[in-house]
Amino acid sequence: MTNEVIFSKEQLDEIISDVADKLNARFENQTSIPVFISVLKGAEPFFNDLIKKCHFEMKIDFIQVSSYSGTSSTGVIHLKKDITEDIKGKDIYIVEDIIDTGLTLNYLKQYIQLHYQPRSITIVCLVDKKPLRKVDLTADIVGVTLAQNKFLVGYGFDYNEIGRNYDYIFVPTKKQLETWDKLLNSDK
Ligand code: IMP
Numbered sequence: 481m482t483n484e485v486i487f488s489k490e491q492l493d494e495i496i497s498d499v500a501d502k503l504n505a506r507f508e509n510q511t512s513i514p515v516f517i518s519v520l521k522g523a524e525p526f527f528n529d530l531i532k533k534c535h536f537e538m539k540i541d542f543i544q545v546s547s548y549s550g551t552s553s554t555g556v557i558h559l560k561k562d563i564t565e566d567i568k569g570k571d572i573y574i575v576e577d578i579i580d581t582g583l584t585l586n587y588l589k590q591y592i593q594l595h596y597q598p599r600s601i602t603i604v605c606l607v608d609k610k611p612l613r614k615v616d617l618t619a620d621i622v623g624v625t626l627a628q629n630k631f632l633v634g635y636g637f638d639y640n641e642i643g644r645n646y647d648y649i650f651v652p653t654k655k656q657l658e659t660w661d662k663l664l665n666s667d668k
C-alpha cells in the first residue's frame with residue numbers, strides 16, 4: 481500500500497505563501513523588528529521556507545521542546561534548548577509545525593512570557609490538528625486545519641526522529657512503520 485499524501489510539495493508551497501502574505505501585510509509599514517522563533521525540530525522546514533517568503537526585517541532564534549514519543553504526545557514537555565536573543569519588550573512570532581493537544585504551545589507561551597516579558601506573542605502554525613486539543617489554545621495565523629486525527633510524517637514531522645526530510649506530508653502505512661521500527665532497532 482502506498483502512502484496517503486496529505487499535503488503535496490506544491491500544496492505546501494501555496495499554503496506557506498498564504499501565511500507569508502498575511503505576515504507581509506502586517507509588516508507593510510514596519511516600525512519595529514520582530515523575532516521569529518522556530519520550534520525545533522519539527523518546524524524547521526516550514527520556518528526555513530516561510531522566512532524566505534517574508535519581505536521585511538526580522539531576527540530569528542530557536543527553541544527546542546519535546547513531548548512526543550512514537551505516534552502520540554506524552555503530555556510532558558521538556559525544554560531542551562532555550563533562545564539566545566534578548567526578546568524583552570519585542571514582538572515575538574513563535575513558528576510551530578502543528579498544534580495537536582496544544583500543550584506544547586501552551587507551555588512555550590507561558591515560559592516565554594514569564595522568563596522574557598516580550599511585548600507580544602503571536603503564534604504561527606502550519607497545521608492545526610483539532611480532535612485531540614486538551615487546552616484552549618488557538619494560533620493567530622494557521623496554514624491549514626486538519627479535522628481528522630491523523631498521524632503525519634514528512635516536512636518536519638517525524639516518527640521517532642525519522643521522516644522529517646520528506647518534502648511532502650503523508651500518513652505512513654503500517655508496513656512503513658514496521659520497516660522503520662526494524663531500522664530504528666538496528667540503529668540502537
Ligand atoms: P501538542 O503539544 O500535543 O500540541 O503537540 C505538538 C507537538 O507534537 C508538535 O510540535 C509536533 O512536534 C508533535 N506532533 C503532533 N502531531 C504530530 C504528528 O501527527 N506527527 C508528528 N509529530 C506530531
Ligand code: MG
Pocket residue numbers: 519520521522523576577578
Ligand atoms: Mg514540534
